[in-house]
Amino acid sequence: MNFDFTAEAPKLMMLLYGVIAFAAVVGLLLLVLDVLPARKDRWIALGLLAPAGLLLLVGLIVPAIRTMVLAFMNADSSEFVGLENFRWMFTDKNSGMLPDFSTDPVQYGVLLSTLLWVLLVPTVSTAVGLVYAVMVDRARFESFAKSLIFMPMAISFVGAGIIWKFVYEYRQEGSEQIGLLNQFVVALGGTPQQWLLDGPWNTLFLIVVLVWIQAGFSMVVLSAAIKAIPADIVEAAHIDGVTPWQMFWRVTIPSIRPALVVVLVTISIGTLKVFDIVRTMTGGQFGTSVVANEMYTYSFRADEKGKGAALAVLLFLFVIPIVIYQVRLMRRRRLEGAR
């Protein structure tokens, strides 16, 4: 045992300072609010919003604007280069962004890989979550059964990456397999595969991991939506003698459509930014890299700030339609609420 506990003391002191600072800040804020003249809502609101607003400005809004500017600059941000970074991204053969179907195995390239993630993860995890939610609805042990699927949500992407890397572990043909998947393959008479190394399928095996994490989310939200379907609709359908199959497609699905949309959108946004899984399991090698991983590599490993910023902007461009849609929805709701 050569672990030195005294070496950890300064960190714990830091934690203590942090907590004290927290208490001081909150106490001070409440004190100031008490003293302020209570007549004018505007001043109170300003005081309440100031800390959050300031942090948002410094930590999110100004940096986001800076990133948009950096995307049009060169590697060390000293020179304006126009659309060069985007030209590189979309037309340069060596950027690794574009698909190359002439090689064997085919290279998806970063852009197409990311698209594959964004198409597959939301649909598959929503489908799994929905099926499971319907299947266990009103079953015995329902809450226990749900907890099982839901549990991966508490596990970090890094942890999940390791868990699945272990499932995919490869040992040479003939020797005993220690990975579950290859054990299955061997038991069925096949030859063991290097699931994470061999393109182009390795991307799919990474996608499985995120589906595994996200299915719990869709299951919980959809299950709540299913339970909220008015009983008389279900009753009426029963009296009409529908089969379970018809019930699912004609009653359940239409009733939970809003929840379905929310789940799909939320998971899509999350998937777009996937980074940890790729980083942990393959490091982005073997043709498995995605936009968020390249963004990290170019910005913080390769010192190519221009390209990194351009990749971040690309991620942002993908979500802009969703932002606009959500804001319109929100405004409509606020207006309805005001009436």
Add this chain to the structure above:
Amino acid sequence: MSTGTETVLAAPDAEVPPTVAGRVRKKLTSRTASAVSLVIALLWTVPTIGVLVSSIRPEDEIKSNGWWNFFANPQFTLENYEQVLFGSRSASGGLAGYFINSLVITIPSVLFPLAFCALAAYALAWTRFRGRDWIYIAIFALQIVPLQMALIPLLSFFNYGVSLGGVQLLPAWDLDGPAKFITVWFAHTCFALPLGIFLLHNFMAQLPGDLVEAARVDGASHAKIFRSVVLPLIVPALASFAIFQFLWVWNDLLVALIFAGGPKNAPLTVRLAELAGNRGNEWQRLTAAAFVSIIVPLAVFLSLQRYFVRGLLAGSVKG
């Protein structure tokens, strides 16, 4: 709305299908339903069980045969855990230190956003001023903006400060040693605000307006209303946001990689990702290390699942 996991409806299906065929069909579907859900449940739990079982097997057992052999030939050891927690860093140990880093990063990164979000959400829900709705919508929209958009400039803000046209407006933060944690707290706090304000606002806006109005008529200040009327009522909402934020920060890799700096301040996730890269074949350590990092969020999650689900539903269905 019911909160999903806590609702177990008692009566499965009271009515009996009228025909024999109907009964058979019903039985068949319920049997396929059970089979399908069982397969899914297995797929979702077995990989984790595999890692847990492996972490308590001796090294040469892990490396020579599959973890499922444990059940036929159980051999138990805690050596892997001792090694990864307290062994030297060069031998992929020292996880206890990273564990403390994770704690030091996570606790303030949960507390600060909790307070700031609650205050801001109160202002947006219960004070009246012009432009309130626009501020709320803007914060709502920020939720979706990728984190990646902020990373490069925020790092240079910490490292070089702010200068405009050669004039240094703000100095670099110049933190090292344990003080470097401050930048991580700062980053996590900023990134948590949009979702937090949105979530807490949803809860606060649902409180009965009469309650706040009555207190106003009695002459209570906003600070007083916030403290003694609103705060006690939104404790469940605070709990669910706190759990969210806890899981998010504890499990985060990207922010920690960029802002925490070297191994002295890095949390478990960073170390784990590093181990998976460098020592991908030392499964005896990887599995134990993975479990050390999983156990805390899992415990928090399982004990407070109710609040977590409630927050999830408030944040997504209503959004």
